[in-house]
Amino acid sequence: MLFAVPFYAVACVAFGTIDPIFRDAVPQWNPLAWDFTQAQQVFASLATGPLQGVAVRTIIYVLCAMILCFIIGFPIAYFLVRHAGKRKLLLLVLIIVPFWVNYLMRMLAWVNLLSNDGLFTRFMRIFGINYNWLDGSPITVILGLVYGYIPFLILPLYATLERLDWRLIDAARDLGANSRQAFRLVTIPMSKAGLVAAGILIALPMFGDYYTNDLLSRSPSTEMIGNQIDFFLNASTQPQTGAVLVIALSLFLLLLMSFYLRSTRQQSRQTTR
Amino acid sequence: MDIIVKRNKGSALVYIVWGYIIWSLVPVIIAVIYSFNDGRSRTVWQGFSLRWWFTDPYASVFHNPETRNAIINSLILAFITLLVVTPLGITLAIGSQRIRGRGSHIVQGLTSAPLITPEIVVGAALLITFTRLFTAVPLGFVAQLLGNVTFSLASVVVIVRARLVSIGPSFEEAARDLGATRWQALRHVLLPMLWPSVMASLVVVFATVIDDFVITSFLSSGINSETVPLRIYSSVKGGATPALNALATLLVLASFTVLIIGLFGLSTWRKRHGEHGGLRAALADVTQIEN
Numbered sequence: 001m002l003f004a005v006p007f008y009a010v011a012c013v014a015f016g017t018i019d020p021i022f023r024d025a026v027p028q029w030n031p032l033a034w035d036f037t038q039a040q041q042v043f044a045s046l047a048t049g050p051l052q053g054v055a056v057r058t059i060i061y062v063l064c065a066m067i068l069c070f071i072i073g074f075p076i077a078y079f080l081v082r083h084a085g086k087r088k089l090l091l092l093v094l095i096i097v098p099f100w101v102n103y104l105m106r107m108l109a110w111v112n113l114l115s116n117d118g119l120f121t122r123f124m125r126i127f128g129i130n131y132n133w134l135d136g137s138p139i140t141v142i143l144g145l146v147y148g149y150i151p152f153l154i155l156p157l158y159a160t161l162e163r164l165d166w167r168l169i170d171a172a173r174d175l176g177a178n179s180r181q182a183f184r185l186v187t188i189p190m191s192k193a194g195l196v197a198a199g200i201l202i203a204l205p206m207f208g209d210y211y212t213n214d215l216l217s218r219s220p221s222t223e224m225i226g227n228q229i230d231f232f233l234n235a236s237t238q239p240q241t242g243a244v245l246v247i248a249l250s251l252f253l254l255l256l257m258s259f260y261l262r263s264t265r266q267q268s269r270q271t272t273r
Numbered sequence: 274m275d276i277i278v279k280r281n282k283g284s285a286l287v288y289i290v291w292g293y294i295i296w297s298l299v300p301v302i303i304a305v306i307y308s309f310n311d312g313r314s315r316t317v318w319q320g321f322s323l324r325w326w327f328t329d330p331y332a333s334v335f336h337n338p339e340t341r342n343a344i345i346n347s348l349i350l351a352f353i354t355l356l357v358v359t360p361l362g363i364t365l366a367i368g369s370q371r372i373r374g375r376g377s378h379i380v381q382g383l384t385s386a387p388l389i390t391p392e393i394v395v396g397a398a399l400l401i402t403f404t405r406l407f408t409a410v411p412l413g414f415v416a417q418l419l420g421n422v423t424f425s426l427a428s429v430v431v432i433v434r435a436r437l438v439s440i441g442p443s444f445e446e447a448a449r450d451l452g453a454t455r456w457q458a459l460r461h462v463l464l465p466m467l468w469p470s471v472m473a474s475l476v477v478v479f480a481t482v483i484d485d486f487v488i489t490s491f492l493s494s495g496i497n498s499e500t501v502p503l504r505i506y507s508s509v510k511g512g513a514t515p516a517l518n519a520l521a522t523l524l525v526l527a528s529f530t531v532l533i534i535g536l537f538g539l540s541t542w543r544k545r546h547g548e549h550g551g552l553r554a555a556l557a558d559v560t561q562i563e564n
Contacts, residue, residue, distance in 0.1 A: 109300035208391030
């Protein structure tokens with residue numbers, strides 16, 4: 001109930017009408033009388049109009065950040081499961097620590113390092129790289145997303161790999177597969193469902209992220225869909241557009257979530273078998 | 274031969290792992306160190322001082338009225354959310370555990386959906402609900418409380434239910450066979466056994482609420498209901514002093530204090546009740562990962 005009612009309210013505002021005098025959204029509580037013209041406009045704008053740039057940019061940023069997360073995160077999870085040995089608990093604790101450090105603190109740390117006289121900027125100047133990191137740089141935003149969300153990827157990856165039956169990989173090696181073949185033909189297919197689930201688990205919050213962008217860039221040239229929602233609901237006189245965007249985002253994420261649920265179900269079926 | 278190859282691969286990965294750990298922790302450590310900077314800069318070191326923590330009568334974390342206000346708001350919000358959400362979560366977990374058959378899948382899906390719903394969606398939906406539908410709820414503390422309860426309820430239910438599953442129905446049935454009423458079996462047998470999961474959820478909820486930015490921000494009503502994360506967020510944009518770093522450090526300290534107390538409590542409870550696992554199991558409880 002706590003969850004369903006708010007969504008109903010969002011729909012009512014999104015599909016309501018606009019007060020002609022105050023330009024304020026008037027919610028339409030009767031679903032039969034919902035008016036979809038405004039919603040259509042926003043959807044059209046997302047697909048081909050002015051909001052298209054934001055939508056495409058959001059997807060590109062999240063994809064880039066996710067790929068980087070996997071490139072960094074997978075070897076770490078793999079190492080923890082296969083090679084960590086006695087140090088496992090210590091490493092696990094150190095990897096869990098960022099989980100418990102406030103997200104804003106971690107972004108603040110980078111704002112300090114990347115600001116004009118920050119340590120990192122000064123360090124890079126030694127190599128002749130003079131880059132304005134905090135002024136609408138897509139690189140900073142993507143790396144910020146990676147930095148922010150990677151702990152949330154490593155742990156589920158670790159859990160997935162931990163549950164694998166590694167004897168099967170050893171068996172593949174015994175049967176003549178080299179390590180790359182064993183990895184490609186046995187490890188990856190066996191952990192696929194878990195990998196997909198872990199990827200979606202971090203993609204969901206990244207799609208709704210606006211604060212990383214706000215803190216590290218503040219420029220309209222790197223804005224994501226979350227920034228638009230924040231803007232329309234909190235700082236503009238068009239909450240209706242914001243409500244439609246929330247619905248658009250939720251529908252998109254619902255799709256991802258159903259994938260997530262499917263692959264976790266697959267995973268649990270595989271492990272119980 | 275094989276062993277050597279394996280070791281080589283492991284040792285290449287070791288650098289990635291330690292590199293990652295350094296990358297993930299050092300920026301934060303630097304930010305903590307700069308909270309002790311003597312100058313006004315958050316980026317250039319000018320000597321050590323406690324100026325931004327205690328000694329400055331106006332700008333230090335513990336003296337500035339705005340940061341103090343934020344700290345108090347954060348603590349009140351976290352504690353009251355705990356008071357509301359813990360009993361509610363336990364009840365829901367026990368209740369949903371009792372539902373058998375087809376309904377159970379639906380209930381489980383519904384309770385875990387909030388865990389993976391992005392906060393901005395929840396925050397935006399609640400904002401619209403409280404400004405358009407339930408206008409009796411004013412934005413500010415009450416709305417923030419309800420929002421945080423909604424968002425953190427799911428984690429309590431998930432943690433407690435996992436414990437219920439691992440306990441199984443046999444203890445309660447034994448108590449009933451020995452003549453306990455339903456209520457007595459629940460009160461004297463089941464509830465005490467749930468204690469570790471209750472402790473774990475206290476820790477998780479406290480950390481979630483005290484760190485929460487999106488929902489609290491969407492439902493805030495300005496300075497009166499500003500919490501520490503909101504204060505940090507709004508000051509990063511302006512030219513803030515190292516007092517900002519000190520404030521953020523306090524936030525980190527708060528979650529770690531609670532985490533460590535929780536872990537300690539969990540592992541002593543486990544030891545006293547003869548359950549194996551120790552620190553590792555306690556970590557698993559708190560991070561919600563089956564180990």
